[in-house]
Amino acid sequence: MSDSLERLYLAVLAARDLDPATSRTARLFQRGPAKMAKKLAEEAIEVVIDAVHGDSEAVIRESADLLYNLTVLWASAGVRPEDVWREMARREDMLGIAEKLPKSPMKLPKVTSPRVAARRPIVALEGRTARKRH
C-alpha cells in the first residue's frame, strides 16, 4: 500500500502546477489548505457513514478518495509519505514503552519479524510497562 501512496503523492506533486480548470489537484492547491482539509474531513465522514451502513464496497471507494485527499494535504503541509512511515515504525518499536498502560493486559505480539524478535520482552513493573532489563 505504501508504494501506491508514494506513487499517488508524486502524481499529486506533479499535478500541483497544472491548470486548475482541468486538474482537481491543481484546483485544490489553488483553493488552499482550508479547502483541502474540508474535502479530507468530508471523505472521512463518507467512509464512516458507509462503514456504519455496512457498505464495504462504498467504504473501499471512499477510502481511496480519503487517501487521495490526505496525500494532497500532506503535499500542502510539506509532509512526505516517508515521514509518516518513519513515525509509524517509531511507534511500533516503542510498543513496549506504553505512554499509558493499556486498559486490558497487553497481549504480546506474535514474534513474526526480525524487528519484533529483536524486541526485549515486555514486563509490567509496579504498575508501569517497561522493557525487561537484561
Ligand SMILES: N=c1c2ncn([C@@H]3O[C@H](COP(=O)(O)OP(=O)(O)OP(=O)(O)O)[C@@H](O)[C@H]3O)c2ncn1[C@@H]1O[C@H](COP(=O)(O)O)[C@@H](O)[C@H]1O
Ligand atoms: N487519485 C486521485 C483521486 N482520487 C479521488 N479523486 C477525486 O476526488 C473526488 C473525491 O470525491 P468527492 O465526491 O468528494 O468529489 P465530488 O463530489 O465528485 O466533487 P467535488 O464536490 O469535490 O467538487 C472525486 O471527484 C474523485 O474523482 C482523485 N482525483 C485525482 N487523483 C489522482 O491525482 C493525480 C492528479 O490528477 P488531477 O487532479 O486530475 O490532475 C492523478 O494521478 C489522479 O489519478
